[in-house]
Amino acid sequence: xxxxxxxxxxxxxxxxxxxxxxxxxxxxxxxxxxxxxxxxxxxxxxxxxxxxxxxxxxxxxxxxxxxxxxxxxxxxxxxxxxxxxxxxxxxxxxxxxxxxxxxxxxxxxxxxxxxxxxxxxxxxxxxxxxxxxxxxxxxxxxxxxxxxxxxxxxxxxxxxxxxxxxxxxxxxxxxxxxxxxxxxxxxxxxxxxxxxxxxxxxxxxxxxxxxxxxxxxxxxxxxxxxxxxxxxxxxxxxxxxxxxxxxxxxxxxxxxxxxxxxxxxxxxxxxxxxxxxxxxxxxxxxxxxxxxxxxxxxxxxxxxxxxxxxxxxxxxxxxxxx
Amino acid sequence: xxxxxxxxxxxxxxxxxxxxxxxxxxxxxxxxxxxxxxxxxxxxxxxxxxxxxxxxxxxxxxxxxxxxxxxxxxxxxxxxxxxxxxxxxxxxxxxxxxxxxxxxxxxxxxxxxxxxxxxxxxxxxxxxxxxxxxxxxxxxxxxxxxxxxxxxxxxxxxxxxxxxxxxxxxxxxxxxxxxxxxxxxxxxxxxxxxxxxxxxxxxxxxxxxxxxxxxxxxxxxxxxxxxxxxxxxxxxxxxxxxxxxxxxxxxxxxxxxxxxxxxxxxxxxxxxxxxxxxxxxxxxxxxxxxx
Numbered sequence: 001x002x003x004x005x006x007x008x009x010x011x012x013x014x015x016x017x018x019x020x021x022x023x024x025x026x027x028x029x030x031x032x033x034x035x036x037x038x039x040x041x042x043x044x045x046x047x048x049x050x051x052x053x054x055x056x057x058x059x060x061x062x063x064x065x066x067x068x069x070x071x072x073x074x075x076x077x078x079x080x081x082x083x084x085x086x087x088x089x090x091x092x093x094x095x096x097x098x099x100x101x102x103x104x105x106x107x108x109x110x111x112x113x114x115x116x117x118x119x120x121x122x123x124x125x126x127x128x129x130x131x132x133x134x135x136x137x138x139x140x141x142x143x144x145x146x147x148x149x150x151x152x153x154x155x156x157x158x159x160x161x162x163x164x165x166x167x168x169x170x171x172x173x174x175x176x177x178x179x180x181x182x183x184x185x186x187x188x189x190x191x192x193x194x195x196x197x198x199x200x201x202x203x204x205x206x207x208x209x210x211x212x213x214x215x216x217x218x219x220x221x222x223x224x225x226x227x228x229x230x231x232x233x234x235x236x237x238x239x240x241x242x243x244x245x246x247x248x249x250x251x252x253x254x255x256x257x258x259x260x261x262x263x264x265x266x267x268x269x270x271x272x273x274x275x276x277x278x279x280x281x282x283x284x285x286x287x288x289x290x291x292x293x294x295x296x297x298x299x300x301x302x303x304x305x306x307x308x309x310x311x312x313x314x315x316x317x318x319x320x321x322x
Numbered sequence: 323x324x325x326x327x328x329x330x331x332x333x334x335x336x337x338x339x340x341x342x343x344x345x346x347x348x349x350x351x352x353x354x355x356x357x358x359x360x361x362x363x364x365x366x367x368x369x370x371x372x373x374x375x376x377x378x379x380x381x382x383x384x385x386x387x388x389x390x391x392x393x394x395x396x397x398x399x400x401x402x403x404x405x406x407x408x409x410x411x412x413x414x415x416x417x418x419x420x421x422x423x424x425x426x427x428x429x430x431x432x433x434x435x436x437x438x439x440x441x442x443x444x445x446x447x448x449x450x451x452x453x454x455x456x457x458x459x460x461x462x463x464x465x466x467x468x469x470x471x472x473x474x475x476x477x478x479x480x481x482x483x484x485x486x487x488x489x490x491x492x493x494x495x496x497x498x499x500x501x502x503x504x505x506x507x508x509x510x511x512x513x514x515x516x517x518x519x520x521x522x523x524x525x526x527x528x529x530x531x532x533x534x535x536x537x538x539x540x541x542x543x544x545x546x547x548x549x550x551x552x553x554x555x556x557x558x559x560x561x562x563x564x565x566x567x568x569x570x571x572x573x574x575x576x577x578x579x580x581x582x583x584x585x586x587x588x589x590x591x592x593x594x595x596x597x598x599x600x601x602x603x604x605x606x607x608x609x610x611x612x613x
Contacts, residue, residue, distance in 0.1 A: 066419045113598055116605035120361045120418045121557060125601065128554040131547075132594035139587060249550060253426060260423065292434035299427025303420050304412055 018320045019185070022268055030174055040170050041238065046278040047177045048235040053258040053270030054184050055227035061265030062188055063220040064200035068123040069130030070228055070255045072110070075137065075247030077103040077229030082149040082242035083142055092157045096176075096233040103229020106133075107222040115218050127249055134247045148243030152236055163237055176234045180227050185267060187223060196220055257295060260302045263309025268322050272310050330583050331462035337579015338572065339468055339537065342475035343369075345571025346530040347552045348559065349479055350523035352567045353486065356499050357519040360410060360421030365552070366545025367432040368524050371398050372531025373540045374436065377447055387450035387536075394532045395525035402524030403517050410520065411513075429546075436542035444539025471533050478529065479568045482522075486564055495519065554597045560607020570608060 033043050056070045081099030084090045090098070114125045137143045144150075154163035163169045187193055198206045199213045206213050236242055245251060254277060262273025277295075284291050302309065308316055315322040347365055354362045362368075375394035379385035385393065405428065413420045453467040486492035495515060498505040502512045531545070538544060559570030574593055582589040600608060 066422070068422075113601050116601055117557075120422055123419065123422055124361065124553040124557050125597070127550055128557065128594050128597055131550045131554075132591050132598075135590040135594075138590075253430070256423065256426075289434050289437040292437070293431050296427045296430025296432075296434060299430060300409065300424060303424040303427065304409060307420070 018322060019267055022322055023185075026268065026271065027178065030177075034167055034170055040166050042278065042282055044170055044173045044238045045235070046275045047173050048231050048238060049255075049258060049278055050271040050274035051177045051180045051231035051234070052228050053255055053262070053274045054181055055224045055231065056255050057259045057264065057266075057270045058184050058187065058227070059220055059224040060259065062193060062196045062200060063217055065118075065217060065221065066120075066123045066256070067114075067126040067221070067224070068252050068256065069110075069126035069128075069249065070225075071247055071249065071251035072130035072133045073103045073106060073225045073228035074232035074235070074251065074255075075242070075244075076106050076133065077232035078236050078242035078246050079137065079143050079149065081233040081236045082152050085155065085236070086149060086152050087142075089153075091159070092155045092163060092237065095236070096230070099233030099236070100226060100230045103232065104222060104226040106229070107225030111218045111221040111225070115214055115221060127252065130247065130252060131249055134244065134249070137244060137247055143242075143244075146244065148241050150241050152240045152242070154237055154240065169237060173234055173238060176230070180230055181271075184227065188267065192216070192219070254295070257299055257302075259309075261298060261309055263312030263315070264307075266309065266311040266315060266322050269309050269311035276310070328462055333579045333583040334576060335462075335464070335468055335472075335579070336582065337575045337577070338472045339575070340578060341572040341575020342472050343530045343534060343548065343571075344552055344555045344575055345479050345568045346475050346526050346533075347548070348555050348561070348567040348571050349482060349564065350526035351552065351556055352561045352564060353482070353526070354520055354523035355561060357495065357516055358406075358410065358414070358421070359418060360413075360425065361418070361553075362520075362523065363422055363425035363549070364405070364428040364432065365425075365523075365527050366547075366549030367429040368398055368402060368545070369527040369531040369534075369548065370436065370540075370542060370545040371401070371432065372528025373447070373535040373538075373544060374440075374531075375528065376532040376535045377445055377540045380447065387532075390532055391529070395528040398528035398531075399521040399525035403521040406517050406520040411516075414516075429549075433542050433546060440542055442542060444541045444544075447535040447540055449536040467536060471537070475530070475533060476572075478526070482526065483564050483568065551593055554593045556607075558593075558597050558600045558607055560609045562607065562609040566609025 030043075030047070034040055052070070052074055055073075056067065059065050059067055077099035080102035081095045084098045085092070085095045110126070110129045114122055114129065117125055138145055154169065156162055157172055161168050161172055163172060188196075195206065195211055195216050198209075199211070199216060203213055232246065235246075258273035258277045259270045260273065261269075261276055262271065263269030280294070281291060284294065287294070306313070311322050347369060351362055351365055354360060354365075372394050375397055376387070376390040379390045379393060380387070409424060409428070410421070413424055449467045453470050456463050456465040457469075458464075486495060494505065494510055498510065498512050498515055506512045527545075534544070555570055555574050556567070558574065559566050561567060574596070577596065578589060578592055581592040588595070
């Protein structure tokens with residue numbers, strides 16, 4: 001049985017310099033965005049989803065675990081942050097902390113349960129757990145059910161940065177994204193990341209070498225969930241609401257789609273994928289339900305003919321690790 | 323707490339009916355998984371197609387419920403076989419997860435197309451005349467159609483079990499699951515068998531769709547949320563055996579019905595909660611083999 005990301009990893013690795021160059025280009029592009037007149041709300045939203053997809057990719061691309069319920073982290077952190085900001089009136093940094101810690105706690109609880117099975121069972125369990133949470137959030141009063149939490153105050157980050165100014169908010173979101181991205185990059189290129197890759201390639205061998213693979217997988221799951229939650233907390237400041245759509249399982253599907261389009265197991269793939277999918281939703285909104293059909297078609301095409309994704313194909317062509 | 327027997331039995335019946343759908347769907351999933359090694363995420367969409375097919379037959383061609391019970395599963399089954407030949411075939415041998423992703427994409431396409439043409443609201447489908455009305459059993463009032471659904475799906479489940487576990491065709495099928503190369507050496511056309519198996523699994527889903535059309539409204543998303551509950555049923559049961567899927571499906575329907583009576587707030591979540599409990603105690607599921 002081939003591993004799911006086998007195609008995405010080009011054979012000869014030429015160190016990390018390629019990735020460094022790509023990172024500098026990406027950062028430069030994102031820094032100049034507000035000067036270009038591109039609709040900033042769209043880019044901010046895409047950045048939140050890019051971080052979310054990167055966090056998801058950490059789990060599948062390097063741990064070989066397909067979580068089909070990652071929306072639960074997005075939604076949970078979103079609700080926690082939104083509630084803290086609106087009802088408790090906390091400062092933005094504390095709101096983000098509450099949301100992210102909430103997602104981390106959720107990661108611990110669901111991880112202990114889900115990690116007991118592998119492959120498609122793992123996918124189905126995470127899916128079922130996120131649907132369980134969906135019904136819980138539908139019924140608990142603090143989420144306001146179908147209405148969601150609306151009109152969330154943005155406030156001043158660290159008492160200095162006025163988040164209701166779009167340009168300030170943009171750079172704060174960008175900083176948050178880069179922080180999360182570098183953290184994931186660091187994790188992948190650490191001994192921890194190497195063990196994770198070993199588990200993905202051949203788990204029985206990793207076990208026979210003395211690694212407690214369940215602990216590594218659980219840690220990767222919690223890390224991934226926490227960062228996904230961080231993305232969800234940031235998103236609250238952009239959208240100024242938290243709603244059930246963020247917890248629904250179709251959102252989990254979108255996260256998978258973003259990563260698949262960009263390239264499973266590539267460092268920059270999820271970022272590109274998130275921008276592609278969010279742009280598509282933005283500009284194809286007039287097509288109504290056809291957007292779902294188009295997304296489904298992209299899924300099918302990617303799986304049948306284009307399994308490496310955009311970045312995976314580029315990396316494979318140039319034989320680089322991106 | 324005084325127990326209202328009338329209401330309790332009514333909820334039990336609802337549970338049994340949901341259980342019938344769970345059983346038919348998880349049975350189809352198990353058959354497909356055994357042969358193709360794919361978790362068919364499109365199963366809910368194909369269930370929905372079964373219901374729509376019955377709706378069409380009635381409204382466009384004036385073909386009633388009884389022929390629809392056969393025509394709809396066959397039509398949707400053929401559609402499934404086309405899907406298998408044109409798409410699923412190409413990913414055999416790849417990681418299981420690609421099958422999940424491919425069928426997920428297929429489900430999005432099918433549901434999206436139906437939503438475009440029919441919107442998201444439900445279309446009514448009348449109960450056939452013979453099965454209208456109800457019987458007073460003394461302790462409860464039994465709507466005849468609901469009783470029919472439970473008994474009919476139980477029979478279909480048992481027939482499928484018999485087909486796979488007790489006939490020559492089923493023996494070939496199980497052998498092909500274990501060792502396709504060897505079975506091919508005996509002159510059995512394994513790819514054709516795979517296609518037929520997918521058609522059978524899909525047909526079972528479509529049959530469940532036809533059965534549910536008069537009870538639930540015919541909606542494009544009727545299968546979308548159901549399929550996740552069925553996945554939880556599959557995780558609980560473990561998909562180790564055909565009989566296991568059937569028993570788990572019905573049992574969980576009953577548990578859900580009981581919850582609806584005693585603690586309605588938890589009725590949407592009880593299956594998922596059970597899944598968590600089972601996973602904590604026996605990760606491979608109740609009837610499952612170790613993963």
